[in-house]
Each structure stands twice: as structure tokens, then as C-alpha cells.
Amino acid sequence: MRSVGVEEELLLVDARRGEPLALSGAVLAAADWSVGQRTEGGGPQGHTFEKELQQEQLEFATRPVTEMGELLEEITRWRMEAARHAASAGALVAALGTSPLPVRPSLSTGKRYEWVGEQFGLTAQEQLTCGCHVHVSVESDEEGVAVLDRIRPWLPVLTAMSANSPFWQGEDSGYGSYRSRVWNRLPSAGPTDVFGSADRYHEQVRAMLDTGVLCDEGMMYFDARLSAAYPTVEVRVADVCLEASTPVLLAALVRGLVETAARGWRDGQPPARVGTGLLRLAAWRAGRSGLDGPLIDPQTMRETSPERAVEALYAHVREALADHGDDDRVREGIARLREHGNGARVQRGLLRTEGTLGAVATRCAEITAGSA
Numbered sequence: 001m002r003s004v005g006v007e008e009e010l011l012l013v014d015a016r017r018g019e020p021l022a023l024s025g026a027v028l029a030a031a032d033w034s035v036g037q038r039t040e041g042g043g044p045q046g047h048t049f050e051k052e053l054q055q056e057q058l059e060f061a062t063r064p065v066t067e068m069g070e071l072l073e074e075i076t077r078w079r080m081e082a083a084r085h086a087a088s089a090g091a092l093v094a095a096l097g098t099s100p101l102p103v104r105p106s107l108s109t110g111k112r113y114e115w116v117g118e119q120f121g122l123t124a125q126e127q128l129t130c131g132c133h134v135h136v137s138v139e140s141d142e143e144g145v146a147v148l149d150r151i152r153p154w155l156p157v158l159t160a161m162s163a164n165s166p167f168w169q170g171e172d173s174g175y176g177s178y179r180s181r182v183w184n185r186l187p188s189a190g191p192t193d194v195f196g197s198a199d200r201y202h203e204q205v206r207a208m209l210d211t212g213v214l215c216d217e218g219m220m221y222f223d224a225r226l227s228a229a230y231p232t233v234e235v236r237v238a239d240v241c242l243e244a245s246t247p248v249l250l251a252a253l254v255r256g257l258v259e260t261a262a263r264g265w266r267d268g269q270p271p272a273r274v275g276t277g278l279l280r281l282a283a284w285r286a287g288r289s290g291l292d293g294p295l296i297d298p299q300t301m302r303e304t305s306p307e308r309a310v311e312a313l314y315a316h317v318r319e320a321l322a323d324h325g326d327d328d329r330v331r332e333g334i335a336r337l338r339e340h341g342n343g344a345r346v347q348r349g350l351l352r353t354e355g356t357l358g359a360v361a362t363r364c365a366e367i368t369a370g371s372a
Contacts, residue, residue: 002138003137005064005071008079009059013092016362019361022105047081048062054108058093079093079095083369094361096347097165099169100357127185134238135230135234143262148233149196154298155191155223159287162237166178175290176286245333292344294306298316346364
């Protein structure tokens, strides 16, 4: 069975006002200190937290697992640990794709981040967005690229399902996932053409690096890519999700997409020849609508309802879901999204009931930590 891992980026916010705080260094120091204390007492060693582009962010990654129940336990555990370490630094952690409140982000220190800030200017300075990346194991680069070529039309549906960034600089953006629009300002971000082979994939990566626009392979910000560090396909289109169960739903669907695509490749089925221009429109539509407006059908590339788009995705991967034992979990997760909505809908509902964007941020922090 293919293993799955998830990376989540979290926002650090003030416990009373909900505004972002540039405290990642202090939170990481608290995590390091906690590890030292546990190690002296014979407890488990290490933590998974890392800094991100902005000092208002904190990132963690789960272990690769094969059971979705284990993945949920991992995500829940690290969210709670992040909340504990943030509290020691006087902050909360919130699984928000963007800050509801106005913010002037603070670039993290280090040569790579300095290079990004100098190269991309205001685009980098404004880039305070939190995503969720799903890794699924593949047997080879050749299989991985075959997967990348075949999952392209389905990725916007994942953006819509995960949409959790309706607010930007204190205003309602009108989008479900405004994070996806801000992220796509970066020159290497977005959908890709069909590569056709691992050799052509790596040739494209080398050609892009040779331009000097990007500093390393980690800046290949494709919607889905071969991981530079692990034998995985990495799908990068999702907002960080408010509820811990939602990234597990996404991970099950992504693994289903990877397995379905790999089987199709082995059976000699060609990838759909959908143009990258159409995929950009589908991605924009998903970011704009979330689950509250029309989407683009991944098979026909025509407008459809979000319910039908999600159902088409489920039907496409259902056989793989059943083989992995994920079918019931995915059906329940989709039903929960239909009933309660994604993070964007929840945030807008909280604004109506709580009255301020600061309260939205702090209530979302409670949900993130599992205390709401």
C-alpha cells in the first residue's frame, strides 16, 4: 500500500486580537527546549517543526503512514504540540490559509529567504499564505511523472474542497481560496503541461533552473511535482484546512488519484490532453468558488456544480479507495463537507456570529488546537 504524508503550514496569531505575530523563532526555541527536557527524562526525541518563508508561520510534517487513522492521529498530535509551544511564546496557532486581519509579514532569516525576498520583491514580501501538501509514495520517477500527467484535471477540485482563505488584508476577497491566487503570483507556480517521461520532466526542471529565476529545485512550485527529497509525488494545491479531519480526506483522495493514475499508465491509457490554459481557468474557478459556486468539470472542462465535481472525483478514484480501505472515510468526509462547509464557509459564518475578524482568527485557533 502506498504511504502518505502531510505537511501543514500554520499561522501564529495573538491570543486576544488575532493578528499575526512574527514569533516562529521563539516557538521553535520552545519546541527545541521541550525536546531537551523529554530526552533527559528518557522520552521520545526530536520534533518536526520548521520555519517557513515568513516569521508568522510554523510548519510541520507527519511521518509517512499507510493508514488514514494513523495520519489523523499524527496531524492532531502535531497541531496540539504546535499550540503548546506557541502558548509558551505568547501566541496561538491557527490553520488559516491567509490572515483575516491586515498584516505586514516579516521574512525569515537565512540566505535562501533573503534571496527570495530580493528576487521576488513585493510578491515575496506579501506572501503570507499557509498550504497543505500531500506526499504519496511512487515506485520510480517514471511512475511519478506518469501520475503527474494523469492527475492534472482533478487538482482544482481539491483546491475547492480545501478552500480556507476568504479574507485578505482585512477584507473579504470574494474568493474561497485567495491563498491560491496569491501563491500563483510566483513564476513557477501553477499547473504544468504533460511531460511524457521522467527524462522530459527533469529536462524541464534543469531548463527552468538554468534561467536563473529560481535558486534551487525546491522552488519548482508546480501544483504537483516529484519531491526533491523523497520518493513521492507531492500535491500542493490545497489550503491548510481548519478541521484536522479534512487533510486526511484530501490525503485519501490524493492517494486514490495516484493509484488510479498509476494503474491507468500501466494499462497503457494515455493522459487527458487538457491544455494548461484550461487548467489555469479551472484552478481560478476553484479558488474563486470554493464549494459555494460553480466549478469546472474535470472530464468535460465545462461549468458544473461543486457537488457534481466532487462526485466525479470520488467516482474516478472509488476503486482505489475501496482497495485501500478508505471508501467509507472518504464518503463520510465528503458528506461532512457538504453539511458544514469548508474553512472558507466556516470563517464567513464566524464573522457573522462573532462580529470581528480578530475573533474569527482566535476562534479558528481554538478549532485548530481541538479545543473548540
